[in-house]
Each structure stands twice: as structure tokens, then as C-alpha cells.
């Protein structure tokens with residue numbers, strides 16, 4: 001068996017963070033409870049034809065009313081941390097700090113207190129896609145005023161929760177927000193009127209908003225609260241389809257420059273990647289435009305954005321094999337990037353067509369982050385897989401997925417010297433999988449969404465993951481049975 005494919009024995013750092021994740025819209029339900037305002041996902045899911053089976057998050061897992069149950073699930077998997085997000089319109093119904101919903105604040109205060117009482121540290125995402133509809137009505141992420149709205153919202157959360165919360169994530173997956181929300185429109189708010197440009201505008205404002213929120217924390221709260229704050233960036237890992245073809249090698253690099261680099265480059269290195277600047281400018285001019293469709297940062301903005309990270313938050317799910325394609329006169333993100341991709345035939349299927357199991361790509365992207373972005377501390381903020389179809393609580397595929405991915409993470413740490421600090425599994429429980437509705441299930445716990453009580457039932461992978469957590473990695477079986485494997 002090649003070295004790369006074998007399981008390596010060994011452990012993570014003593015202080016390694018073990019976590020599992022959810023997000024507000026995907027689990028909370030209670031979409032109009034106690035003064036909550038509407039979000040763009042309420043609007044989107046209530047528009048027929050946008051979400052599979054016209055599912056919505058009105059009730060979802062009803063986590064808003066099941067705090068004790070959910071804390072019980074977290075205790076059962078023995079995680080040290082729990083990553084969840086705050087619903088902006090639950091706290092600020094019209095998106096602005098002129099109207100604070102204290103009932104919404106109280107709910108998250110109770111979540112935080114319950115976690116701490118269970119000795120679980122909160123890891124809070126400020127924005128996991130549920131923008132207040134009131135802000136979308138003013139242009140959402142396309143309107144630069146959102147930068148101030150977001151930093152005001154962040155300021156409020158730091159001031160109310162920061163005594164107890166030491167890990168913050170500003171934005172989850174800006175790539176998806178910008179590209180699917182404002183470019184192609186397959187996610188809320190469903191804007192697709194100009195996919196040549198609007199994803200770049202949205203991304204530009206998201207990057208600035210992230211940076212301002214980081215500065216608020218840094219200037220006003222860090223000294224006293226002593227927490228960490230960063231952004232979560234999602235990316236696939238791209239390999240050339242044919243490793244002997246220079247154009248495929250170049251295409252794979254361009255795929256990375258346009259994916260992870262779109263956000264990581266400004267925040268870690270100071271500006272958009274050279275290849276994004278070059279290709280989008282060239283293709284804009286060729287189409288007869290006077291300037292690039294990619295907005296520019298001023299030198300002052302570059303200085304303000306660069307370095308606004310305390311760690312690298314990574315969401316990794318899958319890999320691709322890339323080759324170049326000429327899209328002719330089409331102007332959109334895919335055409336600017338100028339590649340297509342396939343999945344390798346050996347990568348196992350999951351319940352989501354876009355997600356093939358590619359654990360080796362996880363190790364590769366971690367090494368890439370070390371090399372490209374100055375060896376930052378890395379917290380994996382999501383990684384996981386789905387199933388669909390009939391319920392089968394014996395989810396061996398999930399245990400297999402976590403064993404292989406966490407082991408590649410260990411190799412990145414022990415062999416490649418990546419500064420790996422934590423790992424977060426997506427997801428604690430089956431929930432509303434965005435435009436796929438309830439049809440794709442990522443959870444450790446199965447949730448029966450047809451039952452009024454939304455009961456949670458552990459899948460077999462719960463005990464596998466709990467063993468990983470309890471052992472802090474992979475103890476050498478040659479040393480005999482380990483205490484950490486006894487979960488009682």
C-alpha cells in the first residue's frame with residue numbers, strides 16, 4: 001500500500017480543538033418567533049421551485065426550541081467545541097442596530113451558557129448566509145453600505161457575547177455567497193441578472209466587511225476579551241487531469257487562484273491573485289468593456305484588508321481534475337477561469353453529486369495553504385459527507401470518510417508541518433441542505449423531519465467520531481487496547 005494511502009498512527013496537539021458544526025437557518029426553525037425578522041433564505045425557500053421539494057427552514061430541526069436536546073448530542077460526541085452561527089435577523093430584525101431584538105440576543109445567550117455549563121466552547125459564525133431581507137431590499141452584498149451594517153452587527157455581538165466567546169468566524173464561505181447568491185442565483189437571494197460582474201462586486205464588499213469586523217474586534221475587544229477571529233474559506237483541491245500536460249497544470253493552478261485565492265489572497269497576501277486580475281481584465285477588454293469587471297482595491301484598502309486573520313478557517317469537501325476550456329465570448333465566472341473539471345473514477349460517491357470522496361486532496365490543500373499563505377494556524381471549520389435515499393443508520397461510509405480525512409489531516413500535521421489546530425465535522429445533525437432541502441443528509445444524528453418532535457437518532461458514525469475525539473487521533477494498535485477507545 002503506498003505511504004499516502006496508509007493510516008498513520010499518531011496524535012494531534014494536546015490543545016487540539018474537536019468540534020462539529022451547524023448553522024442557524026439550517027437547524028433553528030422558529031422563523032417568525034419572538035420578533036425575528038425575515039432572512040433572504042426565508043424569502044428564497046418560500047419561492048416555489050427554488051429549493052428541492054419546496055422544502056424550507058420554517059421548522060427545520062426546531063433547534064430554537066430544543067437547546068437541551070442538542071447540548072445532549074454534543075455531550076454524546078464528546079467534542080470540545082461547537083460551531084454554530086447567529087441569525088442576523090433574529091438579533092437585528094431590520095439588519096440595523098437601531099432595532100435590537102433582545103429576545104434573539106437572549107436565545108444565543110442561553111445557547112452559550114448551556115455550552116459552557118457542558119464544558120463545550122462556542123465557536124461562533126457571524127454570517128452563515130441568512131442576510132436580513134431588509135438589507136437585501138437595499139441591495140444586500142452589492143451595496144457598499146453593507147460594510148458598515150456588518151461591522152455594526154459584529155460590534156454588537158462582540159459586546160454582548162465576547163466575555164464568554166473566544167472563537168469567532170466572520171463569514172462562512174464568501175465564495176458561495178458571492179457566486180451562487182449574486183452571480184448564478186441558485187442560492188438566496190437568487191440574483192442572476194448579471195453573472196458577468198455581480199459576483200465580483202458582492203465578493204469585494206464581503207472582503208471589506210470581513211476586514212472591518214476583524215478591525216473592530218482587534219481595536220476594541222481583543223485586549224480585554226482575548227479571543228481569536230478570522231474568516232472561513234471553502235475550496236476544493238484541483239489536480240491537473242493529465243499531470244503531463246502543461247495546460248492542465250496551469251488550469252489547475254488557475255482553478256485554485258479563482259477559488260481559495262479569490263478570498264485568501266486579499267486577506268493573507270494583500271490583493272486578488274495575479275491570474276484573476278489578468279484573465280478578467282483581458283476578457284473584459286476583449287468584450288469591448290473599458291475596464292475590468294473585477295473591482296480594484298486601493299492601496300489603502302489593501303493595507304486595511306491584508307492581515308485580517310488570526311487563523312485560516314478551511315471548509316474542505318472534495319477535489320476536482322481540471323483541464324482548460326475556451327468559453328468564447330461568454331462572460332461569467334466559469335468562463336473567466338477558463339477550465340472544466342471531472343471527478344476521478346476512484347473517488348467514491350456520496351449523497352451529493354458534487355461531493356466525491358477525495359481525502360488525499362485534503363492533505364494537498366492544507367500543504368498549499370501552508371506554502372501560499374505563510375504557514376498560518378489552520379482550523380478546519382467544515383468537512384463531511386451526505387447520504388440520500390432510504391434511511392440507514394448504519395452509515396459506514398461516514399466513519400470511513402472521517403477516518404480517511406482526519407488521517408490525512410494528521411499527515412499534514414506530522415509529515416508536512418502544517419500548523420493544524422482544530423477539526424470540525426459537518427454536521428452535528430441532518431438539516432436543511434440549502435437548495436437540496438432535506439434530501440441530502442450530512443448529520444451524525446438522523447433527524448426525522450416528518451415527525452412533529454423532530455427526534456434525533458444517532459447514526460453508527462457517532463461512536464467512530466467520538467473515538468477519534470477521545471483518542472485525539474489514532475493510537476498505535478500495536479500498543480494494545482487503549483483506554484481512550486472505551487467510550488463509557
Ligand code: GBH
Nearest residue numbers: 023172173176186234315354382426433442
Ligand atoms: C457548506 O457548503 C456549507 O457551509 C454548509 O452550510 C453546507 O450544509 C455544507 O457545506 C454541505 O454542502 O448542487 O451542484 O448546485 C459547501 C459548498 C455549496 C457545495 C453549494 C455544494 C451546490 C452544488 N456547497 N454547492 S450543486
